Amino acid sequence: MIDSLPPGLLLIAGALLLPLFRGRLQALLFVALPAVSLWHLTGFFGREGVLVSIPLFDYTLVPLRVDRLSLMFALIFHVVALLSAVYAIHVRDTMQHVSALIYAGAAICATFAGDLISLFAFWELTAISSVFLIWASRNEESYRAGLRYLIIHVTSGLLLLAGAIAQLRATGSLAFERMELGSLASNLIFIAFGIKCAFPFLHNWLQDAYPKATITGTVFLSSFTTKLAIYVLARGFEGTSPLIWVGVTMTVFPIFFAVVENDLRKVLSYSLNNQLGFMVVGIGIGGPLAINGAASHAFAHLLYKSLLFMSMGAVLDRAGTIKATRLGGLYKSMPLTCVCCIVGALSISAFPLFSGFVTKSMVLSAAAEHHMTIAFILLLFASTGVLEHSGIKIPFFAFFAHDSGIRCKEARPNMLLAMGITAASCILIGVYPALLTPLLPNVAEYRAYTPTHVLTQLQMLLFAALAFVVLMRTGLYPKERAAINLDADWIYRRLLPRLWSGLETAGVAVLDAARRGTERLLGWTLSGVYRHHGPGGLFARGWASAGSVFWVCLLLLVCLIVYYS
Amino acid sequence: MSNDSNGWFDKTTNVRWIVRALVAVCVVLIGLELVVHKHGHFGFEEIPAFHALFGFVAFIVAVYAGKLLRALLSRDEDYYDR
Numbered sequence: 021m022i023d024s025l026p027p028g029l030l031l032i033a034g035a036l037l038l039p040l041f042r043g044r045l046q047a048l049l050f051v052a053l054p055a056v057s058l059w060h061l062t063g064f065f066g067r068e069g070v071l072v073s074i075p076l077f078d079y080t081l082v083p084l085r086v087d088r089l090s091l092m093f094a095l096i097f098h099v100v101a102l103l104s105a106v107y108a109i110h111v112r113d114t115m116q117h118v119s120a121l122i123y124a125g126a127a128i129c130a131t132f133a134g135d136l137i138s139l140f141a142f143w144e145l146t147a148i149s150s151v152f153l154i155w156a157s158r159n160e161e162s163y164r165a166g167l168r169y170l171i172i173h174v175t176s177g178l179l180l181l182a183g184a185i186a187q188l189r190a191t192g193s194l195a196f197e198r199m200e201l202g203s204l205a206s207n208l209i210f211i212a213f214g215i216k217c218a219f220p221f222l223h224n225w226l227q228d229a230y231p232k233a234t235i236t237g238t239v240f241l242s243s244f245t246t247k248l249a250i251y252v253l254a255r256g257f258e259g260t261s262p263l264i265w266v267g268v269t270m271t272v273f274p275i276f277f278a279v280v281e282n283d284l285r286k287v288l289s290y291s292l293n294n295q296l297g298f299m300v301v302g303i304g305i306g307g308p309l310a311i312n313g314a315a316s317h318a319f320a321h322l323l324y325k326s327l328l329f330m331s332m333g334a335v336l337d338r339a340g341t342i343k344a345t346r347l348g349g350l351y352k353s354m355p356l357t358c359v360c361c362i363v364g365a366l367s368i369s370a371f372p373l374f375s376g377f378v379t380k381s382m383v384l385s386a387a388a389e390h391h392m393t394i395a396f397i398l399l400l401f402a403s404t405g406v407l408e409h410s411g412i413k414i415p416f417f418a419f420f421a422h423d424s425g426i427r428c429k430e431a432r433p434n435m436l437l438a439m440g441i442t443a444a445s446c447i448l449i450g451v452y453p454a455l456l457t458p459l460l461p462n463v464a465e466y467r468a469y470t471p472t473h474v475l476t477q478l479q480m481l482l483f484a485a486l487a488f489v490v491l492m493r494t495g496l497y498p499k500e501r502a503a504i505n506l507d508a509d510w511i512y513r514r515l516l517p518r519l520w521s522g523l524e525t526a527g528v529a530v531l532d533a534a535r536r537g538t539e540r541l542l543g544w545t546l547s548g549v550y551r552h553h554g555p556g557g558l559f560a561r562g563w564a565s566a567g568s569v570f571w572v573c574l575l576l577l578v579c580l581i582v583y584y585s
Numbered sequence: 586m587s588n589d590s591n592g593w594f595d596k597t598t599n600v601r602w603i604v605r606a607l608v609a610v611c612v613v614l615i616g617l618e619l620v621v622h623k624h625g626h627f628g629f630e631e632i633p634a635f636h637a638l639f640g641f642v643a644f645i646v647a648v649y650a651g652k653l654l655r656a657l658l659s660r661d662e663d664y665y666d667r
Contacts, residue, residue, distance in 0.1 A: 276647065276650045279651025280652070280654060349595070388625075400643070401647070404639075404647060408644055475617055477636070479634070482611050482637075486607060487640070487644035487648075488644060491648060502662055504664055505655060505659055
């Protein structure tokens, strides 16, 4: 029975029991559930294939299809769920705990969905459960952002469902396999995936909602939704070449927003968008090395991105703000958090001996092997951009820069524990990349640590750091400013509402004019009628009876003359 | 580390040492090209100090592009609340 229970379901079922417990017992269960579910998952390694299929009317649902790609994502989802739960264990908010575990469980279940209907069900469940992590901030701003988030994600789910139905009508199958762009079904599904994957112009729900979620909620949010989208893209659209340019765009444009963003959790959200770009490029290139690159980059990224969000969450928790303009000098108050944050920063910047170095270079190598010169150069540029916003800006403005005068306590012990383990695993992957090899979906020869690669990477990163020093010393580095920068969400937060209210005003004006015109016409008609038929009007005059007698007499006279003549 | 205002990184002499160390490491990295023969998929990757120059220039380009973006798109924090 437990052998055929899709991994992740235990998390969802357990989460529903959480409200029955209180206090420490609930906290214990909150951390124990991902651990138990992880143990459950380990039973599926080496058992690849369709393990459960359920006939439903004329169709077949496949809630449990296991292969190396799904196992790799399910494994790392479990690990970050566990680490995030440790990070959030101090929170006394049943709603957040329940939604976080359902959310993680739904994402894990989705990685095993072998048909589009099961995928749709878990796809929507991730959206509906995760929005509570945004709403849990319990303020007007997060309420509105959560609504926007929910509308966008439910739309993505509906597109997926429409795509599933279109595929069923066209092919008679609901199976979720690799597809080619071009048919109605695949196009709809592609857009559904693209929304969750934060493709350019479909991306802004991410930077809008994540910084407004709770401190611990953002750590959960940053993990599952977008990486589930990476997984389904790798499964459904491997080697779809337009993805290369979509991905390259994703790596480049968020950099500029991140450079000038003041909210450091929003900087990390842009940075997350940029990291997804590297994975999308890998999927677009396709083939064993590129897919290994995308999957392992997702694996490493889940750890260091969680770590960065955790450290910024700890800063927000203790210092009470996450605005770069108000932070600085925190290395004195929060040295351990500072060290963890720097480990995350070095990992995401792909310094040798840190996890990002091993995984990102697979994608770049795949691009080079396919002679994609422009894409390769843009990815190099994007790598420098990562160093700028995540490698330098995040730790520098939070922990160093000018002393903000904030003196606070070091992060909570459970947060430090979670950050410490995550930081250690980032280094472990960087030092022993062979640990990842047995998990990779494909067999492909790749060596990250060649003298050329280490040397060129260090040159690029350290000279970029030198550029930072030069810009800071000369005062040319842009000062942090308490402001926001407009992004694509402006379209639906400002332009469309304005257009709508403009249309409304125009509509009201037209109706008004029409009403006034009609009134004038009516008035004119009525006054005409009044003129002719009103008192003194032509048709309303009294005619004297003498006149009538005269006319009757005249008529009789005429008759007399006519008959007797 | 104590909670007073004089941390290690607050002393300009210490910061100056970090910068000197960074410059020294950068010089060494260029020097290493004499020892390590670079292999690249593309011809431009074998230009001496290509990655160093690229990193330096790309960083400045990214920052200035960000400045330009800010000039165009920056708004007050309460922009959407009004």
